[in-house]
Amino acid sequence: MTDKPRVLFLCVHNAGRSQMAAGWLRHLAGDTVEVRSAGTEPADRINPVAVDAMREVGIDITGAAPALLDHDTAGASDVIVSMGCGDACPVFPGKRYEDWKLADPAGQPIEVVREIRDDIRGRVAALLDDLTATRR
Template sequence: MTAKPSVLFVCVHNAGRSQMAAGWLRHLAGDRIEVRSAGSEPADQINPIAIQAMAEVGIDITAEEPKKLSDAAAQASDVIVTMGCGDTCPHFPGKRYEDWELTDPAGQPIEVVRGVRDEIRARIDKLITELDG
């Protein structure tokens, strides 16, 4: 792992789960950990309900945009967290992988998205503890 660990969050559309995870990690770890997010098939915009759920906890992800997953982003990351992208996520030898099974917030009501947001927060807390070592 590099001196400053880096984490890449990947989901299909890079519009919900991966954006919320990146928002949490930036918020909780500050500049101690480099944060990236991407999608195998990026959407046109971030899910407005995900934006709303994150705003409720004081995290603004409105400036983010869904990004296409690139080999360069994956290769530059120490930890790659996948969220429901299955076989569309590439695998790079020597990387630490985690697969977080989370409900896709697309088309879900705010109550469901809040639950996903809170579950992501718990996983981010654990990841930060591991990376801070």
């Protein structure tokens, strides 16, 4: 791992879970971690309910856009966190992988998306703690 760990959050549409995770990590880590997110079949836009849920906790993800996973981005990442993409997420040898089982916020009411958001926050905080301990 480089001095600045590179984390890629990966899901199918890159419109909800992975965008919220990227928003949380940017918020909690500042510029100490390089944050990326992508999808295997990106949506046209970010889930507006996910945007609203993140805005409620002071994190603005409106500037993010779903992006297609490319091999260069994955290859240049130290940690790849997949979220519900199963076999659609490719495996890149030599990378640290985490597979987070999270509900899909697509089509869910704000109350459910808040729970997903808060679950993601806890997982991101634990990941950041681990990355920080690894760098010591």
